[in-house]
Amino acid sequence: MAHDGVESVNIDFRALLTKVKASGADLVYGGFLVDSGGPQIAQQMDALGMFKAGVKFMSEDAMYSDAVPKAVSPEALNGNLYVTFSSPALDxxxxxxxxxxxxxxxxxxxxxxxxxxxxxxxxxxxxxxxxxxxxxxxxxxxxxxxxxxxxxxxxxxxxxxxxxxxxxTFDKNGDVVTALFSGFLFKDGKYVWQRNISGDMKCQ
Amino acid sequence: MTQTELLIQLLINGVTIGSYLALIALGYTMVYGIIELINFAHGDIYMLGFMISLTLLGVLGVRGTLGGWELWAVLIGVMLATMLCTGLLNMTIDRLAYKPLRRAPRLAPLITAVGMSFMLENLAMIWKGSSQIFYPNVFPMIDIPNQVLGMKTNVLFTTKDVLLIGVTVPLMVGLSLFIRNTKMGKAMRATAQDREAAALMGIDAENVIRTTFFVGGALAGTAGMIVGLYLNTGRYLMGFDAGLLAFTSAVLGGIGNVTGAMLGGFFIGFLQAFSDQYLSSEWTRIIVFTTLILVLVFRPSGLLGQRTPDKL
CATH class of the missing domain: 3.40.50.2300 (Response regulator)
Incomplete structure (x- = not known):
């Protein structure tokens, strides 16, 4: 496991991703927003052949948006992008x-x-x-x-x-008490619900 | 990936980052050479080159990868049109914002340039939005070592890398030849040495300045388009980031010196690729700017700069 940071105004992450590729990592996790480098990371992972090599990309709720596949390409992301989001499957x-x-x-x-x-x-x-x-x-x-x-x-x-x-329900600090989280996988052009994750991050 | 493969990959990454930084750095260094102004809006001309070429491709209805004569026709046509647009834009910026301040203290046009940069960024944000912008994948990507040469390697060197280097390097060589061999180039060198004396010799200094802005803008615009074709992505703030690094390249190489700017660009490109790999990408900026400070402390005029700052 390794840590790295990026500048949100940067658009060229190939040098960093080469390092990730060379390290033999299985998964890239990043807390991105749609307009702060997340789609670029996915796009350049694809261009560097990382998805083909079996590396996955995971991010959080801000990337749970159809802007991401639109910016990258649904084919490239198919089965390669995981996101977490505080809701079960929409249907x-x-x-x-x-x-x-x-x-x-x-x-x-x-x-x-x-x-x-x-x-x-x-x-x-x-x-x-x-x-x-x-x-x-x-x-x-x-x-x-x-x-x-x-x-x-x-x-x-x-x-x-x-x-x-x-x-x-809010607790005394204003946090939501009963937050339900689920993991989604981008597949066949949409985010497909995988499973629920409880507060202690155990899969249910 | 073996260590050798990694090293080769890093060199490729360094050259590709360096070649577009060098192309942008040329604009900084040329303008500084002529009127001693750090044109902070220059990075945004690069960004506008990206946006303008994107718009032109949209007008032509290009959405996917092209091939054959269509590819070259579109590529060359859009590139020339983009160069013309960004060149004229840079010239207009000079006419509107910097020319009235030609005789003012140096700080005035500098601050104006910073303001111009913000203005261009915000206009671009209104024009194309603040999110990531997708650039159509016009140029086909073929993995050269694996698919063409039949080698089995993890090194990724594609036709897009060839495109990037194949456009930027000839432009740089062309610019060097232009400055060294043409009458206009001679006039530029003379104006850079001493604007007043050059004017006394019958050189139209304002014309030289206009040409400099045009050429610098055209080069930055090409860089924007090539980066679009290469990375397929951009943002309204991309010029800020690249501009800062290109400016650093220009200073590192010796501001005002054309060869120095190219050298500086490649130097920063390699520095970035190797620092991302062997240190941490959070540290890359710090490494880049520390190198700049060290160079300026021990060689205040930059790597190739001469003692007199007014050189082109």
Missing amino acids: QLPTKTGQNFYKNYKAKYNGDPIGWSIYSYNAMLVILDSIKRAAPQIDAAKDVAAKRQAVLDAMTATKDLEGVAGPI
Whole structure:
């Protein structure tokens, strides 16, 4: 195992990838965003013949986006790109909210939601729910600051709100208690759900 | 991969990175030689070369790999058009931003150049977006040692490497010949030595400056297009990164010296390839800039620079 860092403005990673290739590594893991080098790494791994040699690429939720295969090429990534994301397979979302979201999103945008569309939807759900629950306090509040505080208090107290991928509850630090993670593999032109990963990173 | 194969691969990587850095570095060094301005917007001309050639390919409807006469026609046509566009653009930038400041203290055009760089970057972001930009894979990629020569090796040396070197090196040689042998080249050398004296001898200094900006811009534009063909990827900030390294190359080789800029470019390319391999890529920048500082401490005029800074 080896560690390395890249500059997000760089676009030429061949020197670094040659080192990875020479080391005989099985997997490259990188916390990338779509616009900070992730697709370039995948593209240049392909150009250097690393995918053909059986090296895989793994990244996190920000790469769970169809922008990645579009920028690289679905054929090159086929079976070679793993991503983690905090949701089960999209057609197996456990909640009613999630199923409705997926159905409506598909109908409206004619494609699957990416990782961050689900996060944004969840975030909006939490905000709207907090405002709703804080309504009496908002009406009673004297000034704007108190109104805002009422919403914030309600937000931290969010408990078992039905989100896209399951109930949302915050702990005292504001972290989500019940985060469900899954691993996906890019295959046949889409991200295919592989398995769930629990909080202690054990596969289920 | 054996150690020998790795070494050969690193040399190839070094040459390929170095050849496009050298091409960009030439623009920095030429402009500095003539008007003693570090044109910080130069890296962004390289980026615009990428964007303009991409747009031209889009207009021509090129999406995939071409072959035969079509490939060469498209390649040469788009390259000439890109050179013309970036050359004229660089000339326009000089006319709008630097010419009014020709007699101002040196800091004024320098800061203007930095501002120009930001402006070009942001315009490019509005034009093409802030994400990675995919460049069509126009040039066919053939693994030469394995597929053509029938060798069994892990060294990757493809037709794209040949394209990169085959375009950049002749351009560099051509520029050297142009500066050494033509009347315009002579005028450029004279202006670099002493602008006033050259003007007294009847050389149209402004014309020389315009030509310098045009040639520098055209070279940077070609570098942008070639990198697009080579890496198939780019971003609006690619010019910032490459510009910084090319500028370092130019200073390392002795700013104002054309051969020095090429040497510096290849030097930085090798430094980058070997530092990524044997140290860590996080350290590569530090290695590059430390080398620059060391060279400047012990040879303030750069590797090939002469004591007088005004040389081309």
